[in-house]
Amino acid sequence: MLKIENLETFYGNIQALKGIDLHIEDGEIVTLIGANGAGKTTTLMSISGVVPPRNGKIILNGKDITGTAADDIVSMGLIQVPEGRRIFSELSVAENLDMGAFLRNDAAEIKRDMEYVYQLFPILAERRHQHGGTLSGGEQQMLAISRALMAKPKILLLDEPSLGLAPIIVQQIFDIIKKINQEQGTTVFLVEQNANQALKIAHKGYVMETGRITMSDTASNLLADDEVKKAYLGI
Amino acid sequence: MNGTYFIELFLGGLTRGSIYALIALGYTMVYGIIQLINFAHGEIYMIGAFTALIVSSVLSFTGMSPVLIFIIAAIAAVVWAAGYGMTMEKIAYKPLRNAPRLSALISAIGMSLFLQNYVLLAQTSDFQPFPDLIPDLAFLKPIETIMNTTQFIILVTTAVVMVVFTLLIRYTKMGKAMRATAQDMVMAQLVGININKVIMFTFLLGSATAAIGGVLISSHIGQINYYIGFLAGIKAFVAAVLGGIGSIPGAVLGGFVLGLTESFGTGYISSDYEDVFAFAILIIILIFRPSGLLGKTTRKKV
Ligand SMILES: Nc1ncnc2c1ncn2[C@@H]1O[C@H](COP(=O)(O)OP(=O)(O)O)[C@@H](O)[C@H]1O
Ligand SMILES: [Mg+2]
Numbered sequence: 001m002l003k004i005e006n007l008e009t010f011y012g013n014i015q016a017l018k019g020i021d022l023h024i025e026d027g028e029i030v031t032l033i034g035a036n037g038a039g040k041t042t043t044l045m046s047i048s049g050v051v052p053p054r055n056g057k058i059i060l061n062g063k064d065i066t067g068t069a070a071d072d073i074v075s076m077g078l079i080q081v082p083e084g085r086r087i088f089s090e091l092s093v094a095e096n097l098d099m100g101a102f103l104r105n106d107a108a109e110i111k112r113d114m115e116y117v118y119q120l121f122p123i124l125a126e127r128r129h130q131h132g133g134t135l136s137g138g139e140q141q142m143l144a145i146s147r148a149l150m151a152k153p154k155i156l157l158l159d160e161p162s163l164g165l166a167p168i169i170v171q172q173i174f175d176i177i178k179k180i181n182q183e184q185g186t187t188v189f190l191v192e193q194n195a196n197q198a199l200k201i202a203h204k205g206y207v208m209e210t211g212r213i214t215m216s217d218t219a220s221n222l223l224a225d226d227e228v229k230k231a232y233l234g235i
Numbered sequence: 236m237n238g239t240y241f242i243e244l245f246l247g248g249l250t251r252g253s254i255y256a257l258i259a260l261g262y263t264m265v266y267g268i269i270q271l272i273n274f275a276h277g278e279i280y281m282i283g284a285f286t287a288l289i290v291s292s293v294l295s296f297t298g299m300s301p302v303l304i305f306i307i308a309a310i311a312a313v314v315w316a317a318g319y320g321m322t323m324e325k326i327a328y329k330p331l332r333n334a335p336r337l338s339a340l341i342s343a344i345g346m347s348l349f350l351q352n353y354v355l356l357a358q359t360s361d362f363q364p365f366p367d368l369i370p371d372l373a374f375l376k377p378i379e380t381i382m383n384t385t386q387f388i389i390l391v392t393t394a395v396v397m398v399v400f401t402l403l404i405r406y407t408k409m410g411k412a413m414r415a416t417a418q419d420m421v422m423a424q425l426v427g428i429n430i431n432k433v434i435m436f437t438f439l440l441g442s443a444t445a446a447i448g449g450v451l452i453s454s455h456i457g458q459i460n461y462y463i464g465f466l467a468g469i470k471a472f473v474a475a476v477l478g479g480i481g482s483i484p485g486a487v488l489g490g491f492v493l494g495l496t497e498s499f500g501t502g503y504i505s506s507d508y509e510d511v512f513a514f515a516i517l518i519i520i521l522i523f524r525p526s527g528l529l530g531k532t533t534r535k536k537v
Binding site for chain 1: 328365377408411412414415419421424425426427428429430
């Protein structure tokens with residue numbers, strides 16, 4: 001579904017990605033774990049076309065999308081829930097969901113999908129007329145995921161969805177991610193620092209350190225790996 | 236206190252304020268989306284006025300009715316100015332989008348000087364009479380001394396433009412895209428908004444409203460030259476800052492506050508200080524509300 005080859009991305013003269021390779025199959029949950037500053041966000045922003053890479057290839061469903069404009073990538077069904085949620089704080093909850101469906105024209109289906117996300121997160125239905133900025137962190141994350149679902153993702157990229165949330169909410173978010181993957185068949189690429197939780201729901205995992213992929217294996221092998229345990233699982 | 240005189244000044248202030256508001260919209264929208272003070276925006280207003288002058292001069296030979304000429308000239312001005320605005324964005328600002336902000340600002344000042352001088356060469360520095368194409372409305376006859384026909388047209392047109400504008404921003408897909416882009420340009424891209432189109436449309440819209448202002452005020456005052464965009468542009472910019480730059484209702488409110496201040500100031504104090512009032516009210520308001528009347532108080536995140 002998504003294949004990354006030798007990706008290199010720079011901020012000015014600073015090289016944030018030093019040639020990374022990733023492979024995500026249809027229907028999988030793949031996680032990318034790594035410490036702060038490793039280059040996880042840069043990886044997602046490069047894939048989404050927001051921070052164009054200098055070298056390397058991004059192949060989506062067999063098509064080279066390197067250098068494609070961000071909005072065109074969205075139209076291909078690759079949708080990102082960015083770090084920090086980035087809710088449109090002065091738009092209402094409902095308008096935020098509308099924005100998620102920006103490129104769609106099927107009004108009736110959009111409405112159905114909106115009902116679906118309201119069912120997934122009933123609290124959003126209650127707050128539909130409130131400004132996005134008035135929601136709590138957990139509610140904002142639910143809205144960010146829902147907004148992405150409104151775009152009908154074929155592959156969903158999530159950047160640290162558990163960041164700064166209470167443990168009970170974190171559990172709920174991970175459950176939903178798993179549910180989306182299982183029920184809708186949506187492929188998921190999950191970036192996390194919460195390695196333990198991420199590896200528990202993922203099929204496969206990559207470990208990233210200072211712009212390079214240093215390990216890749218099945219999620220269960222990574223969970224059992226001594227080095228991973230020491231560095232990322234705090235065991 | 237003389238009541239009629241007060242009303243006269245009040246209506247005069249609303250008229251000025253309408254024009255400031257129409258121009259201020261462009262400043263505030265562009266700032267809201269790309270954080271650029273488009274210094275050349277006043278020139279778009281001036282070019283709108285000249286376009287209307289040229290088109291109406293040509294059409295005056297056709298024997299068309301003056302009102303029809305005025306409408307055609309106004310439409311031509313709006314279309315032509317919008318074209319200028321979009322072209323300006325494309326050649327002077329888009330290439331600098333990722334450059335430091337100061338570069339784009341300098342480019343804007345350059346654009347302003349370029350457009351002024353180009354019109355100066357083409358049209359000389361002399362004031363040129365702007366034709367009076369709007370026939371006096373009969374029902375205004377009794378109150379002619381306090382409100383004449385062009386004033387009435389300015390107020391009505393501005394009101395209509397504001398309503399259409401608000402509906403457009405609030406309910407259309409492009410309006411929502413503009414608001415989303417102003418709030419978070421990266422996120423806007425991540426939901427599939429083509430920000431190049433949004434920015435282009437912002438320039439189109441701002442230029443169109445400025446041109447409407449240019450045509451209206453020219454018919455009211457009756458003469459134009461290459462320099463009219465400079466002072467009007469600065470005043471409208473003051474209005475935008477006064478209202479809270481980036482805020483659309485703020486630009487409108489700022490325009491009216493400024494127009495009324497100037498009108499009452501010149502009427503009750505002295506017309507010698509006409510241009511001082513604008514800056515005096517700006518300073519006073521910014522002391523008490525540094526982000527403008529309706530501006531957001533920006534809390535810096537640490
Ligand atoms: N906008 C930027 N400008 C310059 N350097 C950046 C920018 N964003 C990230 N970086 C740098 O790139 C590296 C990778 O950052 P990032 O992708 O955000 O890591 P992560 O998401 O894994 O925490 C870091 O060294 C960071 O300082
Ligand atoms: Mg990050």
